[in-house]
Each structure stands twice: as structure tokens, then as C-alpha cells.
Amino acid sequence: MIFAALPQAAGAKTICTIVLDAGSSDVLHEKGECDRRATPASTFKVALALIGFDAGYLKDAQSPVLPFKEGYVDWAGKEWRQDTTPARWMRYSVVWYSQQIAKALGAQRISGDLQKIGFGNADISGDKGYNNGLERAWIASSLEISPREQVVYLSRMLRYELPVSAEAVDLTKSIVQIDQGQGGWTVHGKTGLAFPRNADRSFNRSRGFGWYVGWAEKGGRQVVFARLIQDEKRQKTTPSTRAKASLLKDLDGLTR
Template identity: 30%
Template sequence: MRKVAAVLLASVCTLASASEPVVDRPAWGKYFSDAGVTGTIVVVDERKTPATTLVFDRERAARRYSPASTYKIPHTLFALDAGAVVDEFQVFKWDGVKRTFAGHNQDQTLRSAMRYSTLWVYEGFARQIGEPKARAYLRSIDYGNADPTTSQGAYWVDGNLRISALEQVAFLRKLYRNALPFKMEHQRLVKDLMVKQATSDWILRAKTGWEGRYGWWVGWVESNEGAVFFALNIDTPRRTEDLPKREQIVRAVLESMNLLSE
């Protein structure tokens, strides 16, 4: 057990600066138990220097899962860079195939495809980008296991791509700073597409993801005090019934940190 704990601690520390403390938050377990789900959350608070990494369920936070639709964040950068999409105004015509989610059954732009997690738009990007280039992009940003292979279905949902909650936050911190190897205007556009809520004091940028067995909510809150990043991963045994709990738990955690007040 001590050896396993040491490995997990090393995994956490490699994703944060050596000078940044990592603190367990067992009290956050109440938010998961109140919601009746199992999961993990990683929060990096940059409002003070050095930043602090706060974790509930450190073991799960280091475990990799399919990113599902949270992958639309880096995937949009790849599509812009590869020329699979020109800008946020380009229209992708609906093919007329009725899908489960009503928001998918219409023409799309980047903004609507991000909002509705429109899978068919991003499947089109994947075909245009191709596996070799996708692998190169993934490696260039050190995204999880950087494996875009699949025997069937979208590789970020049904394939081999995997990422941990800790790695999700590490990626988001780079995006926040426009520090990824992509054009600054593309990184700024992706961040604009991620806006979930805004007041005069703060902006919440976030993206959901759902593989079927588990779900994500990742993003950050930015204000004049600095940014607070988060990545939540929960099991979803009751499927769609559990999906609202992703945002519910994250908001409870952030509110306990005096964030998201209006």
C-alpha cells in the first residue's frame, strides 16, 4: 500500500510545479455522497502563489478514462490548425439523420457543436485530420496516453484515448495561458466557445463529457484574483439521471471556496 501511495503522489507532483502543495480534501466526499455517486475532483487554486492542488480521491484522480466530449476542447484546436474548420461562423450542414439528442439534429457551427456536444461534427474533423496527425497533435500537448486508435466509434469515446483528472487540469492550465503549440487566436477562440456563465466579477469556462459509464465536467473560473481550475469525474450507473450531478458537485465545491457568488 505504501508503494502504491508513493506512485500516486509522484503522479500528482509531476503534473504540478514542485513548489506547489498538494492537499487532500476528504470533506468534499460529502458532495459525492449527497449526490449518490462515486468520483473524484481535482482543483488547482491559482489565486495565491504558489498555486495549491486540492484533491478528493487521489487514486482515482490519477486514473485515466476516455475524455469523451471534454476532448472537444483540444480537438477544436486541432481542427482549426489542420484547416478542417475555418472559424466559428462556418456552417456544417446537418445530414438529416435523426440522433438521440435534439440539439444534434440541425446545422451546426463550432459554437453550437461545443454547446450541444455534437458528435457528428467532430467525427468529420477526425476523418479530415487522420490518425497520424491526431497522434502528433496529442503528443505535442502531452494529452493523456496520446492514443487516437479505435476499432469502432469515435476514439475519444469508444477508442483507446485516455486521460486522468490530474492531466485534464494540467492541459487546461496551459490553454488558459495560451501556452499550447497553436496560434494564439485559435486558443482564444476555444476559450470563448467554452464560456458557460459570466458576471461582472468572474467567468466560468467549462465542458461536459459522458462516456456512458462515467461523466466529466472540466474547466475553470477566472477573476481578478486569478484562476481556479477543476476536473471532475464520476460514475454514472443511472446514466442520464446522473448527468446533472457533474455540475452540481463542482458548483458545491467551488461555492465552498467562496467562488461563483453573484
């Protein structure tokens, strides 16, 4: 099988790979624990974009422009320390921009909309006792989603079946990054990276979760996919980078 040759095979586990036909929702490939929920990490940005555009807080790919301010998280360095648009937010996975959207919309709106679209447990409460849901619920905290739930809501999005406006769907689709997969597939996807917490609340960097979710098109076909891996020891590259690279490599074979 393909998985024996994956770059993350040594020191990492593929929790699930699942591919659906976007139109019929027929399962084309499924391997692993695809009902196992985990932190969505930055894959949450796709759902948050849908909610933000539907609410009117996000206007289009280039607005609103929000300025970086001292005190905002800047884990990714200079790419996060500058004015950011929705398109730039998605491209560079800017966490503080997500936090500003979340604070503008509020926990009640976000949780309610996540329930409506079927995004995992829709729990925006954050770390128990820390009142930080609008800052990190989706980053190794209260919000969790399974790979199967990822592909189901994404396939519904592509069919315009979610309870959000068609314009919100189109605008969300317009800012998701495009890559080329092997076999001629045009792939629209979002990575996600998060490290679970140790007992002292430090990050366990040897057990990182890596997601790659999205949809792909080729010759009139459209499929939806999710791959979730978890490291078993610390690696030189992030699990999200490896999840994406391996999925782009494998996708053509998974759709046959």
C-alpha cells in the same frame, strides 16, 4: 467535507476533483484518484477545437457550417439534426461534428497533436479490430486521460504555452460554454458523458462516467478544474450533469 453532501453521493463515486491555480499550476485542492485515466468523452472537444482551429479546418465560432446528414449519430435528438457551427457543436456537444473534424484532419495529425499538448495517452486507434478511431476513440474507447492531465494541459493553454497558435487558443476559449458558479466565479467548462461497454458491446448504463473540466475567473484570479465521477448504479440524471452542478456549487470552497 463537501463531498458528503454532493448530489451524486448515493450510487456514484467521485473519482477525482482537482483545482489548480492557472498561472502558477499550484494545486489548490486535490481529492481522489487524480492520476487515473478514463475516457475523455466530450471533454475531448476542447482539445479537438484547439487542433481544428490550429489546422485551419475550423475558421471561427460560426464556420464551417456543416449540415446534418441521414446516418449521422443523433442521440440528442433535434439539437443534433440541424446545421452546426463550431459554437453550436460545443454548446450542444454534437458528436457527429466531432467525427467530421476528426475525419478531415486524420488520425496521424490528431494523435501527433494530442501528444504535443499532453492529452492523455493520445491513442486515436478506437475499438480494437473495428477501425473506428475517428468515430469514437474518445467515447469509452482507446483515448484516455486523467483529471490531472486535463488540468495541466488546460493551464498551459491559458498561459499560451501549448504548441498551437494564440489564435487557436483564443477561438477555442470563445466557444466554451460560460456558467456562473457560487461565490461569484465565472466558469468556462465542458461536460463529458460516456458509458463503458459490456462484453457484448452494449452500453453499461449503470456505470456511466461524468466529467466537468475547464477554468474559472473571479477578481483577477484564474483557476483550472476537473471533476470526474462514475455511477455505481443507474441514475435519473446523467453523471456529467451532476458533475457540473456539484462543481459549480463547490468551486468557491475548493479555491480557498
